[in-house]
Every structure is written in C-alpha cells, then in structure tokens.
Amino acid sequence: MQEIGKIELRNLKIEDYLQLKNSMIEAYSELEEMYWKEHHIIKLLDTFPEGQLVVIVDGKVVGSALSLIIPSEVAQKNHTYEQITGNYTFNTHDSTGDILYGIDVFIHPKYRGLRLGRRLYDARKELCEQLNLAGIIFAGRIPNYSEYSKTLNPKEYIEKVRMKEIYDPVLSFQLSNDFHVKKIMKNYLEGDTSSHEYAVLLEWHNIFYEPSPKLINTRKSIIRLGLIQWQMRPLSNLEALFDQAEFFIDAVSGYESDFALFPEFFIAPLMADYNHLSEADAIRELAKYANPIRRKFQEFAISYNINIITGSMPYLDNNKLYNVGFLCKRDGTSEMYTKIHITPNEIAHWGMTGGDIIQTFDTDCGKIGIVICYDVEFPELSRLMSDEGMQILFVPFLTDTQNGYTRVKHCAQARAIENECYVAIAGCVGNLPKVENMDIQFAQAAVFTPSDFSFPTNGIKAEATPNTEMTLIVDVDVDLLKELHEYGSVRILKDRRHDLYQVSRKSKK
Structure with missing residues (x-):
C-alpha cells in the first residue's frame, strides 16, 4: 500500500489535467489510448463543473468520477458510450434532466484498496441528492466476463457475480454500493474486448428526491x-x-x-x-x-x-x-x-x-x-x-x-x-x-x-x-x-460574568 500523507476529494480543475491523464492511462492500461483529451475536459468543465470530481492524494490526482445530467427516458434506453456522450461533445447534457449519468470513474492501480472509489461514489450520491435528481445511472463494464464467456451468457455471468460466485472488479464493486441492474447492453464501448463490448446498465435511486440546494463537502448538521x-x-x-x-x-x-x-x-x-x-x-x-x-x-x-x-x-x-x-x-x-x-x-x-x-x-x-x-x-x-x-x-x-x-x-x-x-x-x-x-x-x-x-x-x-x-x-x-x-431556556455561555471572572490559558515561560 502507498504511504499516504493527505487525501482530498474536490471538484476537478483544468490544472489537474496532466495528472488526470497519467492516472487514467494507468487505470485503463488494458484499453489502448483510453484517456480523455484536454479539450474534452475543458468542455466538461464548461458544461457541468460540479459533476466532475477528483481524489487527490498528497497533491496527486489518483482518481476521478465524471458525470452529466441526462433525462431518465434517454438514460434508460439502449445506447452506446458514444451516443450517451454525444460522440464526446457532451451535448447530451441537459440541466433540466433528472438523472446523474456517470460517464467515467477510475482509481490509479497503486491506490486501489483504500476505498477511494467508494468515496467518489458516495460524493456522486451526495451530489445527486443536493441537485434533487431522481437517481444515478451508468453503464458498467464487466472486465472479467472474457474468462467465462465460453460457458456463461452475460445474464448468467451477472447473476453469478450478484450471488458472489464470481468476482468482477467493476460489477462486484458497483453492486456493493447499492446499485441494481436494469439491463444488459450490447456494443456499448468499442474495443472493450475483456467485456466483449457488453455493459450493465445500473441504477441507484435517490430516496430524498426533494430540493436540497447544498454543495459537495458542506458541513453536516x-x-x-x-x-x-x-x-x-x-x-x-x-x-x-x-x-x-x-x-x-x-x-x-x-x-x-x-x-x-x-x-x-x-x-x-x-x-x-x-x-x-x-x-x-x-x-x-x-x-x-x-x-x-x-x-x-x-x-x-x-x-x-x-x-x-x-x-x-x-x-x-x-x-x-x-x-x-x-x-x-x-x-x-x-x-x-x-x-x-x-x-x-x-x-x-x-x-x-x-x-x-x-x-x-x-x-x-x-x-x-x-x-x-x-x-x-x-x-x-x-x-x-x-x-x-x-x-x-x-x-x-x-x-x-x-x-x-x-x-x-x-x-x-x-x-x-x-x-x-x-x-x-x-x-x-x-x-x-x-x-x-x-x-x-x-x-x-x-x-x-x-x-x-x-x-x-x-x-x-x-x-x-x-x-x-x-x-x-x-x-x-x-x-x-x-x-x-x-x-435556550438558560444561556450558560452567554450569561457568564466576564466582568467578575475569566478562565484563561497560562502562557508558557
């Protein structure tokens, strides 16, 4: 495990791009040329800045969660990754929509095992509640499916993962974070051979679906x-x-x-x-x-x-x-x-x-x-x-x-x-x-x-x-x-007689 000094969860800034790119390349090493270009990040930040989150460890970007707002009727239909992102233009973002759609989440391999992904998911849920959205939807890869594709169809594979008979590094994590399966989609991400280009559409419901105009990291009451x-x-x-x-x-x-x-x-x-x-x-x-x-x-x-x-x-x-x-x-x-x-x-x-x-x-x-x-x-x-x-x-x-x-x-x-x-x-x-x-x-x-x-x-x-x-x-x-x-009925702190007495620190010599 990496030695950790300090962890911070905050919104993505354009100044983070190079570190974001490097961590993403490491996280998706099995997928060729799988990282966002700088102009994509600029467009995302212009479109929906509060939906883009990063985890910083000792000043280094080691993970990220990127999102759009999509109408539920669009998010729940069969679609590909290119379609849901508007061919990477993000013009599918609709601020009047009711679903927070996750377009990416990753953690640098050296920082896995610290539950940093869980923090990003929890922050997404918090954002969903604060924006009064009905829920979160995204299509998750099933990267271990290639090991079982000869004996199991995708539906059977998902059921075995759900019953914990098979471990899938993406789907198992998502199921443990209260997401449930809606459907299986074909040809979702071109080049994702480990998933045979299948994806699982997952959803989390916001049970507090009511106005809550707060920001990420607002102090709790x-x-x-x-x-x-x-x-x-x-x-x-x-x-x-x-x-x-x-x-x-x-x-x-x-x-x-x-x-x-x-x-x-x-x-x-x-x-x-x-x-x-x-x-x-x-x-x-x-x-x-x-x-x-x-x-x-x-x-x-x-x-x-x-x-x-x-x-x-x-x-x-x-x-x-x-x-x-x-x-x-x-x-x-x-x-x-x-x-x-x-x-x-x-x-x-x-x-x-x-x-x-x-x-x-x-x-x-x-x-x-x-x-x-x-x-x-x-x-x-x-x-x-x-x-x-x-x-x-x-x-x-x-x-x-x-x-x-x-x-x-x-x-x-x-x-x-x-x-x-x-x-x-x-x-x-x-x-x-x-x-x-x-x-x-x-x-x-x-x-x-x-x-x-x-x-x-x-x-x-x-x-x-x-x-x-x-x-x-x-x-x-x-x-x-x-x-x-x-x-209060009595106000002990306010009613102290500072004119008569005071508790103070004694200075060290």
Whole structure:
C-alpha cells in the first residue's frame, strides 16, 4: 500500500489535467489510448463543473468520477458510450434532466484498496441528492466476463457475480454500493474486448428526491458517533489487536459513523508479554507500539472513511512517559493529544508525566475536543475548548471501579451542560488477570447532551449496557447547539460574568 500523507476529494480543475491523464492511462492500461483529451475536459468543465470530481492524494490526482445530467427516458434506453456522450461533445447534457449519468470513474492501480472509489461514489450520491435528481445511472463494464464467456451468457455471468460466485472488479464493486441492474447492453464501448463490448446498465435511486440546494463537502448538521466499549482480552501480538480494532471500525463505519471512539489504554493486553518486568519498565515497552498503531489507524481511517479517536496509549518522548492518543482523520492526516492531569496511580506505578497543550481539532464534522479520563474532572480544560468553538467533546477513559466511573460520568454530564456541547465517553470492560495494575475494569459508554427542551430530559442521548462489549451508534445534531446558544431556556455561555471572572490559558515561560 502507498504511504499516504493527505487525501482530498474536490471538484476537478483544468490544472489537474496532466495528472488526470497519467492516472487514467494507468487505470485503463488494458484499453489502448483510453484517456480523455484536454479539450474534452475543458468542455466538461464548461458544461457541468460540479459533476466532475477528483481524489487527490498528497497533491496527486489518483482518481476521478465524471458525470452529466441526462433525462431518465434517454438514460434508460439502449445506447452506446458514444451516443450517451454525444460522440464526446457532451451535448447530451441537459440541466433540466433528472438523472446523474456517470460517464467515467477510475482509481490509479497503486491506490486501489483504500476505498477511494467508494468515496467518489458516495460524493456522486451526495451530489445527486443536493441537485434533487431522481437517481444515478451508468453503464458498467464487466472486465472479467472474457474468462467465462465460453460457458456463461452475460445474464448468467451477472447473476453469478450478484450471488458472489464470481468476482468482477467493476460489477462486484458497483453492486456493493447499492446499485441494481436494469439491463444488459450490447456494443456499448468499442474495443472493450475483456467485456466483449457488453455493459450493465445500473441504477441507484435517490430516496430524498426533494430540493436540497447544498454543495459537495458542506458541513453536516447530523453527526454520527460510533463508541466502542472494548472488552479486555488476551492478545497474542499487535496484529491480533489490529484485527479486533478493525472489526469494530468496520462495524461502526458500516452504519456510516463519522467518528469511532476507542477507550483509554485499550492496548493494555499487549503488556502481558512484559509481566516479568517492573510495572514502570513494562509500560515503557508498551510505548513502543504507539507509532505503529498510529500508522495502522491512519490506514483504517482512510480505508473505512471515518475519523478515528484512538483512545490512549503510553508514549515516550525524550525519555518522558506520556499518556497520548491520536486523532486519525479520514483525509489521511493525524494529530496527537496528551493527557494533562495524571492520576496518583499513573505517577506511582508508571512514572507518567502530564502534557501541557490544551487544544481543539478541526474536522470535516466541525470542531471537537478530546480529553483523557481524569482530565474531564477539571472543568477549565473543556471551558477553554468551548471558547474556541468546540461542539463535541470526546472522552476515552479507563476506570476499574464504579466509584471511578461515577466520577467520569457525572463530570462528563456537567461538561455537556456548562459548555452547551455533546460529550461522548467510551471505556474498557472485563478483566485482565495477567497484566499488573490493569486487572479489572468497569465502563458504560454514553453520549451526554445539554439539558433543555430540544434534548433528552435527563441529558443522556444514549447509553451502552454496563460492562458488556458492544458498540453504541448515536446521532447528534449540532444545529440544536446553535439554537441553544441563542434561544435556550438558560444561556450558560452567554450569561457568564466576564466582568467578575475569566478562565484563561497560562502562557508558557
């Protein structure tokens, strides 16, 4: 897999042409001279600029999805590729039509496996909804058909692909993205010998077929949170941890969650290998996993198109031991956050040091804050974050007893009320008998809200079952926070007496 720095999805620009051409040549290497000429792209951008999308990885165009708007009665008739594109003039585009017709989608071979194609398809669906079009239609190639053409006709081949008896790199992907087959068309793309020039006309219906005048990448108002209540269990190695983590990431991303939240020190089972060492030495051995975990979770964030908050783990910097976690964003970037307030146990058993950076993080779902466990019991931190515009506070925690959990829970609820924000907490459950100082855990993941008429009366949006491994999927509406700030029964942030008191950062010397 290519090493990734940053991923961006945006509209195509003419300045992208050379990179677009090079990636397209690589993607269609089996088709001779298969790439768009520059005058074609210029015409497309003049005709329908918002319908032309690209994926940029580290400044390089590695994929694209190109579209037109076509009346449904035209899109659903038998046609060839030349006919639907107006012999590549794109004069078939009709802004009054009701179908978004996909004329091309590709990903550079070196960047396949990162689910970038899925992002392009999802962006097309979003565009379809925003333009109030009835659906998406396109004719997909069946490049593996040539391997089965002597024994199967196209209809039989498609049915076997649908039943997963045969894998087709194009059709299998399209079916998995909620497109359904309408018909088979002959002689669709001249020279497509691997498909025997057959194509499958596929369609996706827009169930929100109503006006929604938004643009691609407009910030959401409804944010979906995926909280992972992690069961402590013996793990043989780092790969076993990744397998278990990927299971949960796959699960919450399958419900289209925008965030996945892991607990504090969920990687503790890996410390069992160092039980022969002192507790302080064992935790420092565990710290060696921090950067490999960051890299792997960045890969998961890209592949599953989800922002991941990696809970926390020990981290060595200049021989000082910190409790840190990583925000791995779905654009491929990551940022580190550090626990500021260290518990007496963390100092006594491990010799941990507290961090000194108070910060918020900009994401594609708005500004968020992250504090680790004990930090949530200090209201000044989240108040400073709230002053910077934080809307969701994430709290990965680890508590061994109900006493400790009660402190985390009620302080988190207080932070939601006083800062007029959402607070999501997630912890570890179960027992870990072979790891010193990590033997028992108690947790109940939850999402807390402010307390006003637009929110639950008890300020609890959702709670997991206590001490049971599970996920908690919760939607939060950030637009309700805006209304609360202005029109709430009480307006805590607005009604502060700045003439009497103020919470401020202390400058570093």
